[in-house]
Amino acid sequence: MSSRGLYIHIPFCRRKCIYCDFYSLADEGVQDEYTAAVIRNIRHFGGCFDTVYFGGGTPSLMSPENIARILDSADIVSGAEISMEANPDSVTHEKMCAYKSAGVNRVSLGIQSFDDGELSMLSRLHDGRGARAALSAVRGIFDNVSADLMLGLPFQKPSTVSDNIDILSGFGVQHISAYMLKVEEGTELSRREDLLSGIDDDVQADIYEGAVEQLSQRGYPQYEISNFARPGFECRHNLKYWHCEEYLGIGPAAHSFIGKRRFGVRGDIRSFMASPVMETFTTDDNAGGETERMMLALRLNEGCDVPPDVAQRAGRYIDAGFMTIDGTRLRFTVKGMLVSNEILSSLLM
């Protein structure tokens, strides 16, 4: 059996950020019980893994002992990429060293910005100083570090984004995820007219295009809509999603793709911990077809080979500067990446 990716959702956050719709609770006191449930499910589903990703939530709220227990329970091939998301407010030198001893070899820090005003607007728990201190601690311990930045925040100045990129490249991180702010239904942000009035599509597009260019100049070529890396440091786990490869997702609100089946787990930590095996629901029982593969692969800068009918339909997007084609290889331009969801639905659905 070939190796899969393993995603483990850690659904704990000390406070909810105003834009966030991920499943998380301020409930880290149950982490021992939660760890036991994760291990039961790893054993139940089995498989062998060449990437592991602790996402959240805030995985750095888990004790290093629990992270070690989880990793020890899984069949992980040697040389696997083992990533963990961490938030600056829960990073300490000792804890990071202990995660490394447990097997973690890649850390993704939720920096978002170094600007105190932006961080407090987002209700993040850290400030710019805390972000720098956490980065410095993590960079001193790990040689594969990623940082998240947010683009297109309400009233955001392009110069703030540019400063953020310069600070990150100054720290020598190997990977940067730069996400455009999305206003998700049901979040506090979606009800904050005072902030929504500060989001402008044209400014957002300028910020995105400027960031892509600056990141490339600083040695972080774009490899996916929101992801940039020094060559060789692209996230192997996330590449599995875009290459339509198998992964097992464990935890409430996690998703999996195994065989031809895509399935999910309800966002309910109590039922996850109480069940001997997590209950799943099928979202697609004939997944991984050609259309889906193209849909995912086109998010990548490398693009993908497309059949003649898709190439023909793409003609109007190529003429408008949103895509390029080289032989049968279709790709988005930077301008096209920004509106890729809309284009992909009309091109492939």
Ligand code: SF4
């Ligand atoms: S720390 Fe991350 S997962 Fe937690 S609420 Fe904020 S954005 Fe969401």
